[in-house]
Each structure stands twice: as C-alpha cells, then as structure tokens.
Amino acid sequence: RGINDNEPSCAFSPDNGVAAMAACYQRFDPAAYLQYNYTPPRADFERKDSIVPWKLACLHRAFTEGDVSGEVLVDIGSGPTLYQVLSACEVFNKVLLTDFLEVNRQELRRWLQDEGGCNMDWTPYLQHVCKLEGRRPSAWMEKAAKLRQAIADILPVDVHSPQPLAPDALPSGGADCLVSCFCLESVSPDLPAFTRALGHIGRLLRPSGHLLLIGALGESYYFGGPGVKIPVVPLNEGQVCDSLKESGFTLIRLEVYTLPQDMRVGVDDVTGVFFAKQRITLN
Template identity: 40%
Template structure:
C-alpha cells in the first residue's frame, strides 16, 4: 500500500492480527474453515509445490500478514522463504510464531490438514521445524512502491506467493494493476507467481472493525497478468454462494492461479 493513503491509516489504527486469525482461522468458528476457502487453497498449494514444476532457491511471500498457512507446502519446494508485510503489528505476530514464543497462534489444526495432504497427518511437528528453518527474513513490504521492499534490494527470485494482499491494498483496479507490476519486478523471467484470494469482496470485518476490499473478477486477473508479461498456467475458482457470512466478508468466490513470467514489461 502506498504511504499516506487512507487504507494505510485504517490498517495502522484498526487491524489487530490476533482478532484476524481468530475471526478467519479459528479451529471451530473461523470463516475460512467454514466456507472451505482454507481447504481449497491448501489443496492447490500442495498440488503446485509437490508437482516439481514450481521450485527453486528463493520464494517471497508478498503480504504474509500474521499467518503461516500459505507457506506450509512451499517450504518443501524452496530452500529459502522471505516473509513480507506492510504492518509492523503483523511482523511482531509472525515472529512470535517463528520464534515459538508464548501466546503465538496455534496453527496445528491447519498444519495437520497439510500433512494429511502430504500423506502423514502426524508430521506437523517436523513441518513446524522445517518452516521455521526456511524463513530467513521478515521484511517490510509496500506493494505500491516501485521497489516494494525498499530500502532492501534483493536479487530476483524464483517464485512470488501472495494471498489476500493485493485486493486488500488496492483502492481500485488501476491500483491493483500497479501493485502487480511492482511485485513482478522482484521475479525472474521464467519464475512463477502463485496468487490466491477472493472474488467480489467490497468489504470485510475483523471483530467490530470494517476494512475495504476490491471486488476483482477472474477476467480482470487474467488480463492484468497478461499485460504484466505472464503466461497463466492454471486458474481455479470455487464459488461460495450460500456458504459465506456476507456480514463478515461479502465475497462470492475463491480463486487460485499459477502464472509464469515470460518477459520483462516496462
């Protein structure tokens, strides 16, 4: 998100990472457990990162938030993972889990889902260790900056992973496209972008706080990726009509896509 925008101010003032994880990822009451978002995303992440087609030395997770579910499969395919987020509060919560500190969110119920996909539900303890060993840095990230990781400058990486970030950071479709262009500068030609999120979301809640969304569509995603030099390899969409709590988050579908960067676009 660009410095000084209203969205930045809202996140700084109102976003509580613990409330967010409890609202969406709580084992018994989390929305993403109930509407099958998590099962959908974890299954496709497992399929992608176990295929052997998307692998390499370094993956950057763009907009990690306070969560680690998105890298549970990626840690098997990449030697190094770099977590990034705009919010210092998210950094603190992420590092609390990374350093195994008291009060960290318990991801075991999600980890067991991933380990079951990998063939052994009981491997979660080993998986935890592997994730913590793989995450080498936790960096500030502003997706509307030309270098989203400024002032850090990194060599281009093999893979970008981003879930629920660009649509939260972007006030309109032009802003989303700008953010996509900016993160793409971090990726090698021939590298992969794994992008996941929700479709049609205008707003979403954490506890009693409302946050703005961006109601993107599959067609918009495809056209934006093409203009940024990507070849879309896979798109999966899961409708959630009749399942999601529209008072909490008003989206109508989950999406998952994998694209390969074919060229640099100025």
C-alpha cells in the same frame, strides 16, 4: 462498534486512494482477523467445501507438480498468517515473509521464535498439510521445525512502491517464486492500482519465475477488526486475467471457489476465491 457496522472506516478521493488505504490499515487487528477468517466454518478440516482446506489443496498441488522450484520464495503481504507457506517450505530452502504492518510482522515473529503468546495455533493446519503430503498427521512437528528453519526473514513490504522490498532483500537475479494471498485487492483503492501493484511485485521475480496468487472475487469490503471496515477492489475472473496479462504474466491455471452460504459469516462480502498460477514472461 460491532463488526457489522456499515459505516466506512476510510474516506476516498481519486488522489488520496493509496494513502487512505494505508490509513485504514493502522487499525488492523491481527487477533480479530485470524478469528474471523482462520477458525471454523472457514477453517473446518472435516469439510471438503470449507475455504481454508480448498486454499491448502490448491497450494499443495501447485508445489508438487514439479515446475515450481528454486532457492528463494517470497510471500507478499503475509499478514499474521502462515498457511500459505506450509507446502512451499518443502520445496524452497529460503522463505521470506513480508508485511506492511509491524503488528503482523510481530505476530509472525512470535510463532517463529516459539516462545508462546501467538494469537493462533497452526497445529491443525500443519497436520492437514502433512495429510495432503501423504505423511502421518503426527509429522506436524517436523514440518513446523522445517518451516521455522526455512523462514529466513520477516520484512516490511509496500506493493504500491515500484520497489516493494528493501534493495538488498533479494539475490540480484530475483526471487524464484512469489506467493501472495488476499493482499493486492485488499490494499488497492481501484483496479488500476491493483494492476500496477502486480507489475511492482512481478519485478521481484527472476526471468520465468512463478507467481501463485490467491484472492477474493466480488468483494467490496472486509473487517480487519471490530469496526475496521477496509474497502476492497471487487474483482471478477476476467479482470484478474487481464491484469495479470497487462503486468507481464503468462497464466498457467486459474481455479475458482464459490463460497457456500454458511461460509458468508458477516466479516466481509466475498462471493468467491480465485487461485491463479502463472510465470512472469517480461523480466
């Protein structure tokens, strides 16, 4: 089966939504996912309108404005990717990566252990973020070492559980900051489940802790591998803002990117991407 096969991979009914999503993910293929989303044209560092440089610029700005700080940062639903913590590791001494799937945690461990066998070369990403930070691109090796030192653990997570991480994973006061990219909308069966998941992860934060959320707009599916069509909650900006408010967050900034036509490469039907910076108010 090709990635453009339109047959749905999962069957939904109102009561089995979360279980059906978990079943879809059993066929997730980290190497294919990286290839679809983290190579050109979506990761073209020569182009200002490419999606990955846009995401890296949003994260760089958020972590250099001075208001996001502390000791512990958790990335929720890391998948097999590291781009989302390249700016964070300059601010936080302890970074926890998390994913629902062992195959993704394994991919991250391979990079962390630096013994080869990775499905992705993160060097151009490290070089690009060094440039954003005003350093020479050749500083990328120091940055890689810094990131390896900061990553304290790679843990299982389930955002549909009221307690998404193991009870002893975090300091008793909670994490200082959370990052989460393309996770909640692509693992939730519907908008109420997306909002509940936001509430669950919000409880991991200390009072006034920050959440940096990146996600898909207008997306109803993506391919997690050849023939692995995973349903997504199609979101608009208003729904993102309402869900954040309902889950106890105060929005600081929302930025939106619209996908150029040539970035629509048949691996999903995403039309845009949002970046939202907020702090928790209710904890």
